[in-house]
């Protein structure tokens with residue numbers, strides 16, 4: 001098995017300055033390029049000066065990718081919340097999906113997502129799958145975002 005085993009890593013960090021779509025887009029472009037090469041998938045959420053990112057891939061690919069990300073000066077204080085082996089990927093169709101939650105009309109926040117993520121990670125009777133819930137929320141909020149963009153087009 002070895003390198004075919006999939007791991008999932010979730011971290012939060014604080015952006016060095018407020019991010020606008022253009023900067024997030026630049027991050028996404030570099031991320032997609034590298035992640036495709038390294039068979040890494042995941043999503044990145046930005047809200048009110050905070051990042052929350054899910055990365056999935058082999059142990060080596062994650063070490064390499066997270067090692068690079070953690071030293072990026074566009075954010076500080078990266079803190080890993082979750083690192084586990086997974087049965088399968090939850091973000092297999094995203095080389096790196098990016099969502100700017102500041103653009104959502106609903107008052108969803110990274111703080112809310114974090115609270116839920118932590119609670120599910122700590123649940124003893126673990127039918128809870130925190131990473132799947134996170135991905136579900138990402139998909140749901142992305143649809144809201146697309147709806148806004150369609151409405152304003």
Ligand SMILES: Cc1cc2nc3c(=O)[nH]c(=O)nc-3n(C[C@H](O)[C@H](O)[C@H](O)COP(=O)(O)O)c2cc1C
Pocket residue numbers: 027030031032034035044051053055065068069070072074075096
């Ligand atoms: C919040 C955040 C998330 C990032 N996510 C990724 C990622 O998933 N994959 C990646 O390769 N780079 C990611 N980056 C960019 C890296 O830190 C780094 O700039 C990039 O990998 C360098 O790529 P290059 O050497 O091809 O220019 C991220 C940066 C930030 C600030």
